[in-house]
Amino acid sequence: DGTTLDELIDVDMNEVSMRVMSDEELYAHEMERIFAKTWLLLAHETEIPNPGDFVMRDMAEDNVIVSRDRAGEIHVMLNVCPHRGMKVCLAEAGNAASHRCIYHGWAFKSDGSFLGAPVERERMHGDKRGKEELGLKKARVHVYGGLIFATWNYEGPTFEEFLGDTKFYFDQLFCRTDGGLEMLGPPQRFVLPCNWKIPGEQSGSDGFHTLTLHRSLMEGGIMGGTAESIYDNAPGMYGVDISCKQGHSLRCLEAALTFKMFSNMSFEGKTVDERLHMLPPPGITPELIPQLYKHLSPTQIEQLATCPPQVGGMFPNILFAFIFAPRTDGGASGALALHTYVPKGPNHVEFVNFIFAEKDAPEQVKRDMLQNSIQQTGTSGTIEQDDADTWPQIMRNARGVMGKGMTLKYQALTGHQKPEGWYGDGLIYPGFTKDDTQWNWWLAYRDLMSDA
Ligand code: FES
Incomplete structure (x- = not known):
């Protein structure tokens, strides 16, 4: 509405307007400029010790799957099916070799890559995109002292720079x-x-x-x-x-x-x-x-x-x-x-x-x-x-x-x-x-x- 950040955060008086706590427009900007850009803590590696273990967490309002793949590597994947947007994983935690969407059955490996759609001969995932393009959206991951952090910002600071x-x-x-x-x-x-x-x-x-x-x-x-x-x-x-x-x-x-x-x-x-x-x-x-x-x-x-x-x-x-x-x-x-x-x-x-x-x-x-x-x-x-x-x-x-x-x-x-x-x-x-x-x-x- 024309109010500037300098008016909300007064660096001369060291005061912050209480509006920052309730302003909905500001909140929308925070989601893009802070929560889509900084490193966020999601889980600890001792929660998912075995291949296939996963927990469901949130990066602000984006629901993600934190998963350990068959090789032991940790991945953070957006829990949004690339087909029609359904949640792929509905369990809070568990162990699964793959995650299968309940809507039409598209399936994804524990590293987020696309496994296939039911009725393979009918090519229900179409021909416009290769299978390598149909995996779950992946976040950048860093494990620090066992704590699993992730960010959507691949170009941003490393975790060490962040600390x-x-x-x-x-x-x-x-x-x-x-x-x-x-x-x-x-x-x-x-x-x-x-x-x-x-x-x-x-x-x-x-x-x-x-x-x-x-x-x-x-x-x-x-x-x-x-x-x-x-x-x-x-x-x-x-x-x-x-x-x-x-x-x-x-x-x-x-x-x-x-x-x-x-x-x-x-x-x-x-x-x-x-x-x-x-x-x-x-x-x-x-x-x-x-x-x-x-x-x-x-x-x-x-x-x-x-x-x-x-x-x-x-x-x-x-x-x-x-x-x-x-x-x-x-x-x-x-x-x-x-x-x-x-x-x-x-x-x-x-x-x-x-x-x-x-x-x-x-x-x-x-x-x-x-x-x-x-x-x-x-x-x-x-x-x-x-x-x-x-x-x-x-x-x-x-x-x-x-x-x-x-x-x-x-x-x-x-x-x-x-x-x-x-x-x-x-x-x-x-x-x-x-x-x-x-x-x-x-x-x-x-x-x-x-x-x-
Ligand atoms: Fe997931 Fe269709 S929305 S398979």
Whole structure:
């Protein structure tokens, strides 16, 4: 309607018009300029370990089949029959040597190539196109630490370019052990009545909301602080926030403060290895610590022992939470979860929750981690229920004539300051968590949306 992106995202005031959350025209542009162009997380390779295994997922509103072919290679195919547009695969998950459309029977191999149509002698696929042109539309695939990403953009950045400076940090979470991560069951899913950007911008490492919205975590002792001084002493608020021009971000918490909270003991005078054994990163058990040294550099190890990444996200719609949590045998196994916020029209989002443990962790630890994740970051968990109550209220406001004229404010900014001796690159924000990383999320959004 003539409104420019610069009017919606005010870079001088660091404000975003609430209209961006409800505008249907903008949503249509986002599907083309963001979701058809960036790398999207769909699945984990441990969901489809055998030839022929598949799961059905969504790349925004496009339904896709994530499949492992007979040779073991992973493919992502648009679940649209090239004949008359029917869904070829109707099952959420399974194993199949081929996929046969129920409408007229065209069939496709597990790599998406066209197998044939019924009544071969009648040439029901015609003569105008060769069989090699009649396969399912394929996306570009990259597997990173077992996570299956795909994009429709064959000419766009490689996955490494997409991660940019944050690869150094994400490797500490996803590429650190021999066996890698294992998904603990199928993802949990539910649909919320709000635009995808409401949870999306929070995945830009919004730490501040934790103090108030998730106050019960502090009161229950899960996030630290004391009953008298929750706002002053919560160790979860202090550390180093990291982001990059691609819009990804990580909140790294001071391990010494977290350790003190759990044990009331000090890291003082301890070596990196001693600290790793005193407080292993979430998901890492003592027997897995030697593997960290095989897969990570000395600086990455030092960061894990000092200021490990805890929560954050990858632009546009992924949140990760690798949380310390007490274990039943007295240790701290933690919870490893990833969420994706999949757009379902301008007014709805599907929340997809992936739960992980290290594949080589003891079985009891995996059970504890599954329980921790469900209780905390699961769809009915103590943390996500708070958010799921909040986001639809923001959405409701963004639809009002007056409400959509309001702005979201990102003015608590530290500015990039790389501490002396810091481990990696990127945009670095030390101290009490601020708005910088979420503002960078919006700058990445603006960059992609201005890219015609
Ligand atoms: Fe699939 Fe006709 S629509 S075979």
